[in-house]
Amino acid sequence: xxxxxxxxxxxxxxxxxxxxxxxxxxxxxxxxxxxxxxxxxxxxxxxxxxxxxxxxxxxxxxxxxxxxxxxxxxxxxxxxxxxxxxxxxxxxxxxxxxxxxxxxxxxxxxxxxxxxxxxxxxxxxxxxxxxxxxxxxxxxxxxxxxxxxxxxxxxxxxxxxxxxxxxxxxxxxxxxxxxxxxxxxxxxxxxxxxxxxxxxxxxxxxxxxxxxxxxxxxxxxxxxxxxxxxxxxxxxxxxxxxxxxxxxxxxxxxxxxxxxxxxxxxxxxxxxxxxxxxxxxxxxxxxxxxxxxxxxxxxxxxxxxxxxxxxxxxxxxxxxxxxxxxxxxxxx
Amino acid sequence: xxxxxxxxxxxxxxxxxxxxxxxxxxxxxxxxxxxxxxxxxxxxxxxxxxxxxxxxxxxxxxxxxxxxxxxxxxxxxxxxxxxxxxxxxxxxxxxxxxxxxxxxxxxxxxxxxxxxxxxxxxxxxxxxxxxxxxxxxxxxxxxxxxxxxxxxxxxxxxxxxxxxxxxxxxxxxxxxxxxxxxxxxxxxxxxxxxxxxxxxxxxxxxxxxxxxxxxxxxxxxxxxxxxxxxxxxxxxxxxxxxxxxxxxxxxxxxxxxxxxxxxxxxxxxxxxxxxxxxxxxxxxxxxxxxxxxxxxxxxxxxxxxxxxxxxxxxxxxxxxxxxxxxxxxxxxxxxxxxxxxxxxxxxxx
Numbered sequence: 001x002x003x004x005x006x007x008x009x010x011x012x013x014x015x016x017x018x019x020x021x022x023x024x025x026x027x028x029x030x031x032x033x034x035x036x037x038x039x040x041x042x043x044x045x046x047x048x049x050x051x052x053x054x055x056x057x058x059x060x061x062x063x064x065x066x067x068x069x070x071x072x073x074x075x076x077x078x079x080x081x082x083x084x085x086x087x088x089x090x091x092x093x094x095x096x097x098x099x100x101x102x103x104x105x106x107x108x109x110x111x112x113x114x115x116x117x118x119x120x121x122x123x124x125x126x127x128x129x130x131x132x133x134x135x136x137x138x139x140x141x142x143x144x145x146x147x148x149x150x151x152x153x154x155x156x157x158x159x160x161x162x163x164x165x166x167x168x169x170x171x172x173x174x175x176x177x178x179x180x181x182x183x184x185x186x187x188x189x190x191x192x193x194x195x196x197x198x199x200x201x202x203x204x205x206x207x208x209x210x211x212x213x214x215x216x217x218x219x220x221x222x223x224x225x226x227x228x229x230x231x232x233x234x235x236x237x238x239x240x241x242x243x244x245x246x247x248x249x250x251x252x253x254x255x256x257x258x259x260x261x262x263x264x265x266x267x268x269x270x271x272x273x274x275x276x277x278x279x280x281x282x283x284x285x286x287x288x289x290x291x292x293x294x295x296x297x298x299x300x301x302x303x304x305x306x307x308x309x310x311x312x313x314x315x316x317x318x319x320x321x322x323x324x325x326x327x328x329x330x331x332x
Numbered sequence: 333x334x335x336x337x338x339x340x341x342x343x344x345x346x347x348x349x350x351x352x353x354x355x356x357x358x359x360x361x362x363x364x365x366x367x368x369x370x371x372x373x374x375x376x377x378x379x380x381x382x383x384x385x386x387x388x389x390x391x392x393x394x395x396x397x398x399x400x401x402x403x404x405x406x407x408x409x410x411x412x413x414x415x416x417x418x419x420x421x422x423x424x425x426x427x428x429x430x431x432x433x434x435x436x437x438x439x440x441x442x443x444x445x446x447x448x449x450x451x452x453x454x455x456x457x458x459x460x461x462x463x464x465x466x467x468x469x470x471x472x473x474x475x476x477x478x479x480x481x482x483x484x485x486x487x488x489x490x491x492x493x494x495x496x497x498x499x500x501x502x503x504x505x506x507x508x509x510x511x512x513x514x515x516x517x518x519x520x521x522x523x524x525x526x527x528x529x530x531x532x533x534x535x536x537x538x539x540x541x542x543x544x545x546x547x548x549x550x551x552x553x554x555x556x557x558x559x560x561x562x563x564x565x566x567x568x569x570x571x572x573x574x575x576x577x578x579x580x581x582x583x584x585x586x587x588x589x590x591x592x593x594x595x596x597x598x599x600x601x602x603x604x605x606x607x608x609x610x611x612x613x614x615x616x617x618x619x620x621x622x623x624x625x626x627x628x629x630x631x632x633x634x635x636x637x638x639x640x641x642x643x644x645x646x647x648x649x650x651x652x653x654x655x656x657x658x659x660x661x662x663x664x665x666x667x668x669x670x671x672x673x674x675x676x677x678x679x680x681x
Contacts, residue, residue, distance in 0.1 A: 124649060248370075290679055
């Protein structure tokens with residue numbers, strides 16, 4: 001039985017740079033779903049000990065909770081990791097993006113990020129809004145020049161065309177993050193349309209949603225967790241970011257990553273074929289077809305309605321709630 | 333009443349064919365925000381336009397079937413249909429799945445004794461299932477609509493990327509359309525969808541003899557994943573009648589967010605080269621508002637069309653007012669079930 005709590009995970013080159021990152025990345029969206037701070041910190045500790053060096057985060061996850069928890073978890077371990085977080089202007093100004101950077105640095109208890117990405121490129125006009133005068137592109141440039149971030153990139157899960165539009169702005173991105181899994185391969189495919197372009201340009205490809213976001217296809221029995229993760233990690237990417245909200249999931253992922261051997265091209269092709277019928281209408285990739293995976297910040301900035309059932313929206317309403325006592329006091 | 337009688341009536345009407353030269357009329361969309369003042373409906377008739385190369389003419393504004401089921405009472409639905417007919421609206425839209433059949437039942441009752449005056453369309457909702465189910469739905473639709481034939485039968489809601497493959501698979505819904513036409517149960521056939529011009533073009537790539545093709549057409553669509561730019565010219569080129577819908581965004585989004593007035597929105601859609609613009613109407617107030625626009629209809633000049641597109645460009649650019657393209661909000665229950673998607677409650681957007 002391989003030891004997972006203190007092992008090694010293969011390291012890979014981060015694009016054109018000399019930096020190296022672990023082939024499995026720690027996705028933090030799910031960290032906010034851990035039952036409490038103590039558990040979250042323990043997960044982060046064990047992830048570092050298990051050989052994960054790439055840590056993902058985002059200004060808007062759980063209204064800052066995941067950055068705060070990760071900051072606590074990485075105290076004394078900051079130098080062992082390659083730390084990324086994302087800024088969430090969603091089309092708004094550079095100044096706002098930079099304000100978010102300061103907040104992220106404070107929450108993460110660090111003076112610099114290894115990678116800072118613009119979060120959630122989703123809408124057809126996002127590339128135009130990014131590159132416009134006073135758009136987020138200027139914030140990335142400034143943060144890099146000021147030495148607050150080493151590398152810059154963008155992320156998104158909706159539409160390969162939006163990613164290509166971002167690349168066509170000509171901005172010098174160091175990394176691009178996108179969903180990569182055996183279902184994506186045959187449906188509005190980032191693997192087919194975006195990945196080859198990144199490799200051509202020497203930009204570090206970061207895969208995400210190897211298990212479709214929340215393991216939808218695994219619960220359904222269409223694919224196993226190991227097949228799904230191995231498929232994603234076998235693509236020519238710098239890392240595969242996957243969410244870990246419990247020690248159990250962490251250990252399972254560490255085992256797969258520590259023992260990782262790439263799938264052969266024939267195995268990958270067979271798996272794509274097997275997933276093809278379920279891939280065809282996007283049923284396991286709702287992030288491409290709905291706003292389910294888009295945070296309220298993105299919807300508000302773009303004038304879309306909120307989904308009041310979404311837990312991020314409930315968080316948001318909760319955070320704005322008046323916790324004082326009414327006067328006169330209500331008698332029930 | 334037999335199909336033959338209906339055919340004769342149509343050729344009788346045919347006279348005024350404008351041969352599609354002039355910019356035509358088309359119609360609209362769903363619930364609109366009527367102004368507070370009462371709407372004086374002029375005494376004239378809604379103009380007629382040719383339905384593609386069929387030789388038939390239909391009213392430039394069509395009555396949407398979904399909202400007939402949303403009308404408060406059956407009586408209200410009857411009155412809407414009667415008044416629409418009085419003003420020359422003869423194109424009636426519906427679908428097997430609207431309000432679990434209520435929309436068809438209401439239209440059937442409202443058209444009792446007036447069937448010959450109407451061009452009745454409904455849609456089949458196999459959502460990937462086979463011909464046999466399609467034919468069963470047709471019988472159910474005919475029974476609910478109290479008629480022995482449809483003027484137009486369309487495949488509903490072609491919005492999932494693999495729908496064209498499923499529809500054209502052996503024993504799929506495309507075969508049902510041909511069979512129904514051959515049996516004389518439907519005069520014309522087509523398909524509808526609100527999601528993605530590429531899916532419409534994939535349907536057209538099969539070179540199937542569609543008579544009609546229904547799509548969202550409005551001032552925002554013109555510059556965002558545009559059916560107007562990508563599908564409408566292709567339909568025109570092939571002589572397939574284009575049917576517009578969602579002229580105000582599906583639920584009046586364009587009006588509610590101040591992008592256009594109801595008149596601008598409806599007139600824009602009706603000024604495109606379409607056979608009709610289907611408009612959802614669930615109250616007498618909305619009907620009066622739309623009739624006033626349609627009866628007085630004058631097509632916008634090219635410059636006015638361009639100005640409206642420009643006016644909407646910024647809010648059009650991310651699809652915020654065309655939720656049917658950008659979210660799952662407008663995707664129906666039956667289609668979600670067949671494609672194993674979450675319900676509307678679980679996945680509202």
